[in-house]
Amino acid sequence: MASEITRVESADWRTTRRFYLKFLEGLADTQIGPLYIGVWGILALVFFAVTVFVILFGYLEQVGFNPILFVREFPVLSVEPPPPSYGLKLAPLAEGGYWQIATFFLTLSIVFWLIRIWSRAIANRIRPNVAIVFTSAIFLYAAIYIIHPISMGAWNEAPGHGLRAQLVWANAFSIKYGNFYYNPFHMVSIFGLLGSCLLLAMHGATILAVVRLNAHREIDEAESSTEGTHRAQLLWRWVMGFNATATSIHTWAIAIAVVSMVAGALGVIFSGTLEPDWFQWACRAGIVPGVIQPGTTSVAACLR
Amino acid sequence: MSTQPDTTPPGAIAVYDERQAGILRLEAFGLVAVSIAVLGLVIFAFLLSKGLASAFTYRAEHTYNYAGIQMTDINAYIQAKKVQIQPISAEALTAYNEWASKNPKTVNVQVLNQYLGDDYNNTGTIFNYMAVYVSGGLGVSCEYCHNLQNFAAYDLPQKTTAKNMLVMQFEVNNKWVNNVPRPEGQPLYQIQCATCHVGAPKNWNKTLKASNPAAFGIEGGGLPYGYEMVDEQLLKTRPDPQTGEVNYYKVTATKDTPAGLDATYRNQNQMYHQTVALGVGCDFCHYGGYFASYYVENGSFKWPKAQARHMIGMVQDLAINWWPQMQFPAPETVAQPNCYMCHRGYVVPPGASNTAPQPAQVSSPLIKPLEELPLPKPITP
Incomplete structure (x- = not known):
């Protein structure tokens, strides 16, 4: 199979298991397929499905399994990490356990997707540059969800899984650590x-x-x-x-x-x-002046 | 979806390119069109969710100057909110006239004369105060609290609650409102009945709150906290009795700050509540570059931040010391106080007054705080 792949424009390639979606002409190539599934793809998709299931189940539990509330509140629903008191320990489901399970499977899913990209690149006889670059995005994910919480000693430092939760976390993280723009x-x-x-x-x-x-x-x-x-x-x-x-x-x-x-x-x-x-x-670092302290009239030295 | 044979032979670049050129033109047009459509949809959804009118009038900065001097008219506010005010009934007026003719000097008055002076031993003076501040503030007639045959009696529970409320009002004015850190020349507003009640006797209970959170300054919400102002942590926090230092919501980390973002989420929820309650943005109180600072970059002092800190102490005092003593008819239904209870989306609460009589300090008030909460150390330039 791999030896048949020479160029993307090859007629052989384009006529193998092809079908076309004409309406995609303005935005993408019209050819759809062939799609390779494979072991890593299946693992990635299954674990991602588990992640989604756990998160959505957590949402549903929060709205009492009411479908109307689920839809209405969807933008603000969130599966949150455990409170700080749990540190890095496992927490009960409703107190962050859902988040721990979801994050575990999400991480596995991302890693398997990385392996899938890597293995397809090798099979395609091209260099695995996409996979290598993808690791930088995974590094950022790991920093936020795993490395930083572990180094601080609490899963609570990580964002919740939810649309609003991501924004709230970004804001809270910046506020707690002084002002992230100066990082x-x-x-x-x-x-x-x-x-x-x-x-x-x-x-x-x-x-x-x-x-x-x-x-x-x-x-x-x-x-x-x-x-x-x-x-x-x-x-x-x-x-x-x-x-x-x-x-x-x-x-x-x-x-x-x-x-x-x-x-x-x-x-x-x-x-x-x-x-x-x-x-x-x-x-x-001399980027901003120190803030004035109440009871004084001049700019104080940096506080700490 | 369609299938078609690929008639393009490998290497026939010219044929391929002609088709591709058309596609690329479409791509460019499509991308621009989709971007504009998506942006438009986002704006439209936002406007729809906020309501067109409220989207354009969300912030109320234009209604005050920096010192918070401009005041919102209480009558206009009540009218806008369609609050039904019950005037003093003819029956009550008749009963009062009869009572006053028999008792030109007050009978069994316990609070107003203590705080507002000897004038308030005259029935007429009391009536004027009651008509303007109490009946007007709650939107009720005399018989809501009084036995019209005997104005001095305490046979209705509302009257006991009202009496306790008056004590609370004067004590809170003396302790908190009169000590708000403020710049020279900024007027001082007093709490009166209307400040919290704004024309309704029962406007602050848990049932109403659950059915209409926005009417309690609680918009959005969401896990894990929602926007409760008085939570367990606020109830536990105390100013240092020696220094007056207190940390109600401060979250900027130091090397000793414990791990976790829960305290920050709590802080942000409280702050968001305050922006909704006062109708302002963060920069009304804060220097956006460093929220912990009381000064902006140009060196000017953020009085509203110092004032907000003081007022948080007042809300805490209300919850700890006064709410439990109010003898509400159904205490379990009463909601905890928050900023919106008085501010209603304005910097100066619509029901605050700078013309109400100033209360005197009373050495032995009828009811006392359950606990002596020290004032937080005032932050001033």
Whole structure:
């Protein structure tokens, strides 16, 4: 099977177990399938299904198994981690046990999905770059849900599973640790996030701009540059004085996205463990002035 | 869904590209259109959920200046909320006139004359106070509390409750309201009956609260806390008797802060309640860069933060010391006090008054606090 796969555009590939959804023409490729399931895929999907089931059961229990309330309250329903008093111990179901079970299976599901991507890449005879980059996102997930709570000594530091719970956690985490905007790792992470968007927009717009010159055939272009590539690169040399190549732009994209995830993860891990109050860190670093203390008239030194 | 043979031979780039170019044009158009549609839907859903009118008038910053001087008119508020006020009945007026002609000097008055002076030993003065502040504030006629044949009698339980409430009102004014840290020139408002009752004798019970949380300044809610102001932790927290230092809701971490975010969630719920109750945003009290600070970056002092801290102490005092002594007709149904009880979405409570008579300090009030709660140390510049 693997030896038959040569190019995505190959007629052999596209005619194997194909069907087309014409309405997808404007947004994606119209070809659907073939889909590989496999052991890791099954494991990932099953564990994810268990996660969803546990979370939804927790929601239903909170609304007394009332379907109308379930729908109405869905945006604010949440399966919360155990209270701080439980530390890192197992908790009864209604007091965080649901969260512990759901998080356990969610973590397994994510890991199995990572293995699935990795194994499919190997089977496809391509490098496992997608899987490697995915680990950076998993690192951020693990930092928030596992590493930071364990290093602080309470699952309560982790977010609940729910739409509103994610926002509430982000807010509370920032409030507790001084002000997350002054966390230097958060600063780098946001730089990476915004930088990723900028780079993606620049790249997408550039390729679309030279579609009529075949530049969208990126693989061909990477192997043997044509007029589209040259003009696209000339555009950026005119604008910025330098340009990425058809290959290196993708390396840039990976790098800046990974920086965003890894820096974000480190920022979470170091909160409370190395620095309890990022505003005071910023004060010591000279980024912000110290706050005035009541009863005085001048800016005090940093508090701690 | 359709199936079609792939007639494009491998390597026929030109044919493929012509089709792809069209697709890419569609992609660009589609992405822009979908983005605009999604954004529009989100905005529409938001407006729908808040109600168009309330979405544009949610914050009430435009109704006050920074010192909180502008006052919302109580009558306008009552009218807007369609509160039915019962005027003093003709029967009650007749009975009062008869009573007053027989008793120009008060009989069995126990509270008003203590706090407001000897004038309040005259039946007429008492009647004026009752008509304006008590009957007007609760929206009831005299017979709600009084036996019209004998105004001095205590045969209705409401009258005992009202008497205790008056003591509470004056004591709370003396202890808390008169000591609110405030900038020079900011007017001082007094608590009166209308401050909490706003035209209804029973407006603060658990049944109403469960059926209409928004009417209690509790919007949204959700686990694990909802937006209860008086919780077990607030009931347990005490200012240091020596220094007056107190930590009602402070959560900014230090190296000694225990693990867990529950305290922060609690803090955020209380803060959210306060924004709803006063109709303000966080930056009314806080410096957004560092919520723990009493100063903003330009060095100006956040008086509202100092005042809010003081008022949290007052709510705690009401819950610990006064609610249990009010002899409510059905104490188990009464809800705990919170900021919205008086503020109703405004910085200055609509029912507060800066014209009500100032109470004197009374050495032996009719009822005393169950526990001496020290005042939190006032935070001032």
